Amino acid sequence: MYDPLINSTIAYNENYPNSYWADISGQAPTDNGSINGDIDVDVAIIGAGYTGLSCALSLAKDYGIHAHVLEANKVAWGCSGRNAGFILKSSGRKSYATMVDHWGEEVMRGVYAEMEFGVNRVKSLVAQMSQFGVNCERQSAGFLKVAHKPSMMKTLVAQAKLQQKTLAGIATSEIDILTAQQVRQHYMDDKNAYGAIRYHDGFGLNPLKLAWGYQQLAQQAGAKIHTSSPVIRWQKENNRHVLQTPTGKVHAQKVVIATNGYTPKNFHSLINNRTLPVLSQIIVTETLTAEQIAACNFLTDNVVMDTRALKYYYRKLPDNRILFGGRGAITGKGAEDPYYADRLLAVLKTSFPVLASIHYQYAWAGWICMSLDDIPHIHHDENEDVFYAMGYCGSGVSFSAQAGKRLADKVAEQAIPNLPLYQKPLPKFPLAPLRRLGQWGYFHYGKIKDSYF
Numbered sequence: 001m002y003d004p005l006i007n008s009t010i011a012y013n014e015n016y017p018n019s020y021w022a023d024i025s026g027q028a029p030t031d032n033g034s035i036n037g038d039i040d041v042d043v044a045i046i047g048a049g050y051t052g053l054s055c056a057l058s059l060a061k062d063y064g065i066h067a068h069v070l071e072a073n074k075v076a077w078g079c080s081g082r083n084a085g086f087i088l089k090s091s092g093r094k095s096y097a098t099m100v101d102h103w104g105e106e107v108m109r110g111v112y113a114e115m116e117f118g119v120n121r122v123k124s125l126v127a128q129m130s131q132f133g134v135n136c137e138r139q140s141a142g143f144l145k146v147a148h149k150p151s152m153m154k155t156l157v158a159q160a161k162l163q164q165k166t167l168a169g170i171a172t173s174e175i176d177i178l179t180a181q182q183v184r185q186h187y188m189d190d191k192n193a194y195g196a197i198r199y200h201d202g203f204g205l206n207p208l209k210l211a212w213g214y215q216q217l218a219q220q221a222g223a224k225i226h227t228s229s230p231v232i233r234w235q236k237e238n239n240r241h242v243l244q245t246p247t248g249k250v251h252a253q254k255v256v257i258a259t260n261g262y263t264p265k266n267f268h269s270l271i272n273n274r275t276l277p278v279l280s281q282i283i284v285t286e287t288l289t290a291e292q293i294a295a296c297n298f299l300t301d302n303v304v305m306d307t308r309a310l311k312y313y314y315r316k317l318p319d320n321r322i323l324f325g326g327r328g329a330i331t332g333k334g335a336e337d338p339y340y341a342d343r344l345l346a347v348l349k350t351s352f353p354v355l356a357s358i359h360y361q362y363a364w365a366g367w368i369c370m371s372l373d374d375i376p377h378i379h380h381d382e383n384e385d386v387f388y389a390m391g392y393c394g395s396g397v398s399f400s401a402q403a404g405k406r407l408a409d410k411v412a413e414q415a416i417p418n419l420p421l422y423q424k425p426l427p428k429f430p431l432a433p434l435r436r437l438g439q440w441g442y443f444h445y446g447k448i449k450d451s452y453f
């Protein structure tokens with residue numbers, strides 16, 4: 001598999017991975033094809049995932065700027081077509097409690113508001129895409145954060161209380177505190193659940209259809225989406241950017257980088273050594289029978305995540321399969337080793353031992369994008385006239401909608417909130433060539449922490 005820390009050119013013209021989403025979602029909408037010859041544009045966007053598409057949509061709709069999006073493969077070939085489809089009011093890995101410690105309550109509330117705008121933007125766009133007959137298969141509202149050991153309940157309750165206190169009056173979300181028995185009786189009989197907090201918002205949907213819906217909205221508004229158009233060289237000529245693709249050049253005044261965890265090695269000096277691509281892995285089981293569903297007491301289709309340092313997450317899909325996810329291999333070379341999918345299945349079976357004989361039917365992985373300070377950064381470099389949004393740390397389905405909109409605001413020179421997400425570039429990783437070693441060390445630390453502490 002393409003490895004962004006090793007390969008300096010993005011994979012090109014590849015099909016979607018063998019994912020459940022690619023299998024069930026039908027035909028991709030028509031796009032504008034690959035770049036044909038040399039063109040001159042105001043704004044070029046590199047990457048047609050949620051970030052690039054949301055930015056293109058907002059530029060066209062809100063500002064009348066018709067950007068050209070350049071995608072190496074197909075629309076949403078990267079994370080946006082491979083994720084678990086959890087829509088959550090968060091992004092990055094910094095908890096709201098840590099934000100309060102680092103930045104104070106007011107800034108934390110500002111960040112929360114942006115995350116909430118992200119979820120609301122997704123909901124509003126999902127409603128608009130029904131005009132094209134796109135049904136994103138939205139599931140019922142609710143997000144269960146499950147304690148994987150009894151001691152974690154204290155942490156979860158403290159989190160819920162802090163959030164209720166600091167967001168009182170502005171947040172719409174209610175949070176329930178559930179005992180192990182309540183979880184098992186009313187949601188699902190997960191043997192690894194020792195209680196949970198349940199946010200009333202958060203929900204699951206079909207992530208690939210979401211991206212295709214964004215694509216159609218963006219095209220309708222006047223954006224052009226060029227697939228099979230990898231940027232393989234980037235130069236500056238007469239103060240304009242020249243983006244070389246295999247089938248033509250794009251000359252642009254402004255460039256938005258929306259390549260996130262799929263950014264090739266040494267792609268641009270503004271972002272080199274500022275992210276860590278990490279593989280996240282998903283399996284989808286065969287369809288559960290009514291008896292198996294009953295034996296697991298699987299009453300909910302809410303989205304579920306646990307409290308481990310190395311998190312697992314799952315949900316029951318509309319056709320009664322279970323989607324189960326967690327960390328994957330460290331390198332692209334190891335990505336397709338069945339060891340990682342088998343490991344997820346083994347953990348799933350510890351949660352639901354009655355499913356001892358179940359198999360998975362789909363397994364795939366994708367590169368999430370970690371930032372050193374655990375938050376996404378949406379940045380404009382004024383000298384270069386280059387913009388980027390990156391570092392969602394595996395939690396970007398909803399926030400990328402807002403990040404794309406904020407990128408568009410920046411391109412259109414509009415003021416945006418003064419928040420750490422928007423005002424600083426991504427910090428550089430110290431000892432960047434050793435990032436993978438650090439990741440390997442963190443995985444080992446996480447394994448020990450999750451097993452013994």
Ligand SMILES: Cc1cc2nc3c(=O)[nH]c(=O)nc-3n(C[C@H](O)[C@H](O)[C@H](O)COP(=O)(O)OP(=O)(O)OC[C@H]3O[C@@H](n4cnc5c(N)ncnc54)[C@H](O)[C@@H]3O)c2cc1C
Pocket residue numbers: 010046047048049050051052070071072073074075076077078079080081082083084085086087088229230231232258259260261262263264280281282325365366367368392393394395396397398399400
């Ligand atoms: C297995 C998995 C599960 C996840 N689950 C969730 C979840 O449930 N909830 C959640 O919030 N987040 C989740 N995420 C993260 C979420 O999917 C991402 O944060 C989000 O999709 C990022 O969108 P993006 O548009 O920024 O990047 P991407 O969707 O990754 O798009 C980047 C695109 O850039 C293109 N590209 C790269 N280089 C070039 C180039 N040189 N020229 C042209 N094109 C280029 C790539 O081909 C790619 O299509 C998950 C991720 C994975 C991998």
